[in-house]
Amino acid sequence: MDHFSRLAGRTLLTLAVSCSIAAQAQTLETRIGPVSMEGELPAHESVAKLYSELDFQQATQSYLWALPLVSYAQWQEEFQNKxxxxxxxxxxxxxxxxxxxxxxxxxxxxxxxxxxxxxxxxxxxxxxxxxxxxxxxxxxxxxxxxxxxxxxxxxxxxxxxxxxxxxxxxxxxxxxxxxxxxxxxxxxxxxxxxxxxxxxxxxxxxxxxxxxxxxxxxxxxxxxxSPGGKAWSGTQPRGMAYWERLHQIIQKEPVNERDRFYMAMLASLGIEKDKPFQPTPAQKKALEDGVQMGELIAKANTFAKRFPGAQFWPDRQWDTVLNIAEPSQRVAFYDQLWERSAWFYEAVTNTKGMVSKTPGLGQTYLGAYTDKDGQWLDGGKSYRLHVGPTPPAKQFWSMTVYDIDTRCLIDNPQRKADLSSRQDLKKNPDGSVDLYFGPKAPDGFEKNWVQTVPGKHWFSYFRLYAPTEAYFDKSWKLDDITPVN
Structure with a gap:
């Protein structure tokens, strides 16, 4: 081999080694930060980071999937033990x-x-x-x-x-x-x-x-x-208590066919049927992070709904809160995971009567989480809701105030959370009613007021019992909740 050939060989070898080293030193910028790569493959030291992200994602999605099950399990546990x-x-x-x-x-x-x-x-x-x-x-x-x-x-x-x-x-x-x-x-x-x-x-x-x-x-x-004055809470627990309650109820229930992939996710996190719940430190970290992020997503999914048709009137802030098409939670080609997660984060139970489409029968629910300008409802501010004459309810209507954190009745010094057509409210000459919400009652409208708590946000449901045709054809409209001085 001549000198030129030997020199060319050494050059090619040097280039190959340099390319190999360059490939090994590459990083890929991702949502979870830089991931070291070896060519098209993640470097061995990146594998643990990727699995950690997978476990976090599985925990987050499992939290949202399990909301209705954990809700009932918690409620049952509180009834029994408290x-x-x-x-x-x-x-x-x-x-x-x-x-x-x-x-x-x-x-x-x-x-x-x-x-x-x-x-x-x-x-x-x-x-x-x-x-x-x-x-x-x-x-x-x-x-x-x-x-x-x-x-x-x-x-x-x-x-x-x-x-x-x-x-x-x-x-x-x-x-x-x-x-x-x-x-x-x-x-x-x-x-x-x-x-x-x-x-x-x-x-x-x-x-x-x-x-x-x-x-x-x-x-x-x-x-x-009767509770007899004892305190209890059906709100889903937070932290590891959420997963402990989920593991507990899974032991008592058959696995539905539609849930087997979620059960596979849970198995990766140490939650399995017929096995004790003993998560490793890595699994515990994923579960703790997942339950935190899961609830944050649940709040967004509930209080700022993005699925089609959630806003009842295009020019109002009121939402149709129960967006489950059928009580089975099933439509033609999928089960309504996000609609289900939204409803069962903010509420419990579901019956056909609660999604009535028959005038004069059942109930319907409208929810407001913001004022007319789209701002969250603040317990330190005062608001008015104008309810026009002849609300479309054959039986009665009610307006109820809830605490954002617990999603339960507002726990205020007034010990009252609702205003309804069954109460002796002060009416306007045309039959309409002005309802007030805030830390202090407006003069002359004490009967029409629910006390809110400064430092806490709140939301509300406007219920119509036996809704009439004017609700279904939307010819009657409910005003937005409006800030007042």
Missing amino acids: LGAKSGDLMVLNSYEDKLGVITANATTPYILGFVDLNETGPLVIELPPGPTAGGVGDFWQRAIIDMGETGPDKGKGGKYLVLPPGAQTPADAGKYYIAKSETMNVLVGFRVLDPDPAKGKALVEQFKMYPYSKRTEPSKTKLL
Whole structure:
């Protein structure tokens, strides 16, 4: 080989080595910072960083996915451990204090509800008395199984319902019942009494029965309980407590086919069915970061909704808060993950009656999170809401104020969170009403005022019970919440 060939060979070798070294030294700028690369592959020292990001993403998405399940599990746990309610007991929530633990509770009518573990009871019989009620049975993903009362198959005339757990056979005497098939072992049974007469409402509640199908020939009396002033909270826990509650309820429930990929994510984070929850330090870090970011995204997804049709009137700040097309949370080609996450971060339960499209039947909910200028509602400022004459509600309307942090009734010194057409409000000559919200009552409008808390933000629901055609065709409009001096 001549001198020129040897020199060319050494040059090519030097270039190859230089290119190799250059490739090894490359970095790729990404959302999580620079990632060291070896050519087209991540460098070995980058792999742990990428897996850390994957675990964080899995934890964030799992938080949002699990919101409805953790919400019911937390509520059930609080009823049991703080209020002494066992499976099959009914809790009567009547007063302002009773309802302080319920996410976005209706402050106008009483709630009668209880959690039932079908692992313990097997098929469950519910006897609903006739009368003006609205309610139903929901599974632990907060999917409506069946409505009861005015929007249910009994149409307010009462009747017997039979709730079947997953895999249960329909009994031979099924014709005696309205059949409800659950996809989870735990269910919520609840209803509201719509009669404004407290005595009639109490009598109706006392006729309600709930017992195992196996004891239908000698049913025991349903136990009625009250919080009795005890503090409790159905708000989803924060931090590692969120994941502990999720792990706890997963042990009691079958895995639905649609959730298997999320269960794979959870397994990567140390949360599995039939296994103890013992996360490694790396998994714990991902879970703690994920629950923090997950809730921040949940707040954006809830209080600044971006899905189509959320804004009810194009020129108003009011949202349609319950954007789940069907109680099953399912549309043609997907399940409504983000609509579901929004509703079950700010609220609990779902029935067909709550998304009524029939004039004169069910309820509807409008939510306001900002004033007319799009600014968050501030507990230190004063606001007015003008409610025009003849609101489209066959039964009644109500305006309720909630705390942003807990999503529960505002916990104010006034001990009042709502204004409604069932109250003795001061009206304008044309029949319209001006409602006020702020730290101090405006002179002469004390009856029309809800006290807000400085230093805290709030939001509101405007409910229409038995909405009429003017709501559905949008010929009646509700003004925006307006700041006042």
